[in-house]
Each structure stands twice: as C-alpha cells, then as structure tokens.
Amino acid sequence: MFHWLERNPFFFAVGVFLVVAYAGVVTILPDFMESARPVTGTKPYTVLELAGRQIYIKDSCNACHSQLVRPFKSETDRYGKYSLSGEYAYDRPFLWGSRRAGPDLMRVGNYRTTDWHEYHMLDPKSVVPGSIMPAYKHMFQNVADIDTAYAEAYTVKTVFSVPYDQPDMPTLGTYDEAKKQVMAEASAIVADMKSPEIKEAFQRGEIKEIVALIAYLNRLK
Numbered sequence: 001m002f003h004w005l006e007r008n009p010f011f012f013a014v015g016v017f018l019v020v021a022y023a024g025v026v027t028i029l030p031d032f033m034e035s036a037r038p039v040t041g042t043k044p045y046t047v048l049e050l051a052g053r054q055i056y057i058k059d060s061c062n063a064c065h066s067q068l069v070r071p072f073k074s075e076t077d078r079y080g081k082y083s084l085s086g087e088y089a090y091d092r093p094f095l096w097g098s099r100r101a102g103p104d105l106m107r108v109g110n111y112r113t114t115d116w117h118e119y120h121m122l123d124p125k126s127v128v129p130g131s132i133m134p135a136y137k138h139m140f141q142n143v144a145d146i147d148t149a150y151a152e153a154y155t156v157k158t159v160f161s162v163p164y165d166q167p168d169m170p171t172l173g174t175y176d177e178a179k180k181q182v183m184a185e186a187s188a189i190v191a192d193m194k195s196p197e198i199k200e201a202f203q204r205g206e207i208k209e210i211v212a213l214i215a216y217l218n219r220l221k
Helices: 002-006 009-036 047-058 073-079 114-122 146-158 175-191 196-203 209-219
Strands: none
Touching: 047 146, 047 175, 047 209, 114 209, 146 175, 175 196, 175 209, 196 209
16 A cells, blocks of 8 residues: 555645644644633633723724733733733633734733722823823713623623633622622722712712723733
8 A cells, every 4th residue: 555655646645644634633733722721710701890891992992002912021021921822711802902002901900000090091191101092081971881791791601601600700690699799899999099079979879981991901910
C-alpha cells in the first residue's frame, strides 16, 4: 500500500493532509475548548451589572475604550494581566473595542473607585486634565432600566444555560427577588458616592444610570 502511495503523489499528499489534520484536531481542539471555559472565579453578571453594561453599550463607551489587554509588556505594565478567552465566557456581545481614544478598561475595577468614576463621568477634565472625553451628566438624571436587564439575565439563563442560582454564582430568582438584590447592590455603591441627588433618588427607590454603570465598571477586574 505504501509503495502505491509513493507512486501516486496526489493521493500521497491527500493522505498526509488527512493525517496532519487529524493530529491537529486531536492536539489543538481539547486545549482550545479548555481555554474557552470560564476562568476560575468568573461569574455571570448580576442584574445591576447587566443594566450598567447596557448603558455602556447604549452610550457607545466601547467606541473609545477597549476591553482587551494584549500579551505585550507595554500593555501589561499599564493595564494589568493580559486577557484570557475564558474571562469573556458570559459576555454577550463581546466588547473588545476597535480603538483606544481612551485607556483599556478590562481591569479598571482594580485601580479605580466608585467616587472616582462618579466625578470622572460628571466632569472628566476635573479628574484627568486634558481629557477629550465628554461629560455624561445625563447619567445622573436618567433612571437605569432594571426591567430590561432582568429580562436579559433571564434569557441567558434559560436559553444559553448561564449558571445563575448555582453555588458561588449570582442568584436570579423571580423578578421581585432580583429587584431586592439589585437594591442591596446599588445601596453599597450609593453609600460610596458623594452626590446628594443620587442618594435622595435612591431613597425614593430610583437607581440612576450612573449607579448601574459604576456597578459594571467595578466588576471589570
């Protein structure tokens, strides 16, 4: 058989291709699937974080900020550990971004605080002199859309089997249960904010967009 293959270079080439392709699949595919699994400690977004992520998308923050630290020293020195594919297991859609008019935000939760984000979103130049980022004062007026965020969480749980309600994972439960969890999570953020208007709104049961956005940004670590 081998002598026949040697006398027929076309079939010999096809045979070599099939052997190499099979070996590649056996070698690469398991490792690829393993790297795509959620990194240890990675959890689904809470409802409040999802509401903040929706605001992040709505206001096109990903047009100027990436969420992808590349494996180069210049990147890791500035932004922290390079990104792993398993860290995006619960991202729908991915927000890698296509340019950096502003810094990468993949690890922003490690080095920025709630009150820093509050002042920065209200008046970027007062925090970062020379910043070209516009102010997002409307976030301090608009109320976060918790209903849509809950609907997204419920959808990814039921359709995509995102493991809410599993050990060490966020609890989703009914809408009323989720709303209580959202209020508790928002309360901790509002407590660290300085704006009396935000605090007064929260006392009325309103969660402003800025609170949800900060919840999302604090999650990015």
